[in-house]
Amino acid sequence: MLRSVARLCGLALALIAGPALAQVSDDVVRIGVLTDLSGPYADSGGRGSIVAAEMAAKDAGGRVRxxxxxxxxxxxQNKPDVASSIARRWYDVERVDAIVDLPVTAIALAVQAVAKEKNxxxxxTAAATSDLTAKTCSPVSSHWTDDTHALTAGTARAVFERGGRSWYFITVDHAFGHALQREATTVVEALGGKVLGTSRHPINTADYSSFLLQAQSSGADVVAFASVGDDFTKAVKQAxxxxLTQGPQTLTGFLVYVTDIKGLGLPVAQGLTFSEAFYWNQNDASRAFAERFRQQTGAMPTKNQALIYTAVTHYLKAAEQAGTDEAVAVNRAMRAMPVAFFDRPATLxxxxxxxxxxxxxxxxxPAASRGEWDLYEAMRTIPQAEAFLPMNPACAGQPG
Structure with missing residues (x-):
């Protein structure tokens, strides 16, 4: 009899606790876009990142449960301490449930650590180092943009196959640049090529002349820019x-945004090769989204902005399905559901x-372009198995 009573009590408690767990904290699902509004990544993220998140919320009906x-x-402000402070305030005081965007590797790693601590x-969707899943995976974290391995695997191989046997890197001197150069070097050397030299520069450098002269005099087949945003575009302009663009050396980038190429202009940027997660003109779904985005911002979306729309949309669907905004529960649902990625197969x-x-x-x-945003020519699709690293076995149980 006592055992029967205990089972009945347990069932009653489960029935009471179930609806209490399936709820939206603070009666609001609050998403924070932590971005660069005034620095070198303001074009690839910035105000466009906020618009993309707002579009996703509106398209989801503006409500969860x-x-x-x-x-x-x-x-x-491109400062990890500032980003960490904002993330802590958002999570602790302002009841933000999820943070998205995060250009710059050091910032993404810092905020990822805060999110794990605060559950x-x-x-x-912006920072690209593969360490975000290979080393610092978390049950409440997801990495949406093409990471440093994906960015280098296809591009370095394609350039190598076109005669780029020797390389010289001009690298932004922070964690992202180091990771990008390291992974590109691994691909080049595995194919039998070699790296002849490297120049490193701080973020937002104004003068690249000494680096470019060293690259030019090295005799390398390829001058590779392991940088992003203003650092990348200023280096290409000065090259x-x-x-250098008229000489025998091939110029290549890795993390390149459509706004970069638009700003550089086709006469300067023509021939650059790189891989992308998203291009506005890839299919009907991407074109429809891009036109709506352009009407609000005056520009086509970058891959970061498109991935913010994708991630926020997916998060809201998962929260609706899970019946809660509790982080582990939502992330579990996110990993179980197929991702709507502009009519392309995708999973978490x-x-x-x-x-x-x-x-x-x-x-x-320039002669091949049919409009001001008609900038890219697709060369080949890179299979995901070739692009992304295998999962770290230590992360196989995520989330949990």
Whole structure:
């Protein structure tokens, strides 16, 4: 009899606890866009990142389980300590449930650590280091953009196959640049090539002349820019001024945004090769989203902005299905559901890594372009197994 009573009590408690757990905290699903609003990544993220998140919330109906969705934003000023402070305040005081965007590797790693400590969701759509899943996986973290391995695997191989046997790197001197160069070097050397030299520069450098002259005099087949945003575009512009683009050396980038190429112009950027997770003109679904985005911002979306839309959409669907915004529960649902990625197959792996097939693009020559945003020519699709690292076995149980 006592055992029967105990079982009945346990059942009653489970029935009481079930609805209490399946709820939206604070009666609001609050998503924070932590981005660069004023620095070198403002074009690839910035205001466009906020618009993308707002579009996703609106398209999802603006509610989860009847509770409103709210988008907040802040500028991390490209400082990890500032980003960590904002993340802590958002999670602890302002009841933010999920943070998205996070350009710059050091910032993404810092906020990822805070999210794990606070048991809140973080969705990284800009920072690219593969360490975000290979080393620092978390049950509440997901990595959406093409990481450093995906960015280098297709691009380095394609350039090598076109005669790029020797390489010289001009690398931004922070964790992302180091990771990008390291993984590209691994690919080049595995294919039998070699790296002849490296120049490193701080973020937001104004003068690249000494680095470019060293690269030019090295005799390397390829000058590779392991940088992003303003660092990348300023280096390519100055390379053009020094005549590198007209010389025998091939110039290549890795983490390149459509706004970079638009700003550089086709006469300067033509022939650059790189891989991308998203291009606005890849299919009907991407074109429809891009046109809506352009009407609000005046520009086509970058892959970061498109991935913010994808990630926020997926998060809201998962919260609706889970019936709660509790981080582990939502992330478990996110990993179980297929990802709506502009009509392309995509899934979230157990470690939070978004898997899809990147595409290798080449910048068109001016004569081949049919409009101001018609900038890329697709060269080949890179299978996800070739692009992404295998999952770290230590992360196989995520989330849990």
């Amino acid at each position: 009847g509770k409103p969705v709210e988008i907040v934003s802040a500028d991390h 809140r969701t973080v969705m990284i 053009n001024e020094f005549g 792996r157990a470690d939070g890594r978004l898997l899809y097939d990147p595409v290798l693009y080449k910048v068109k020559a």
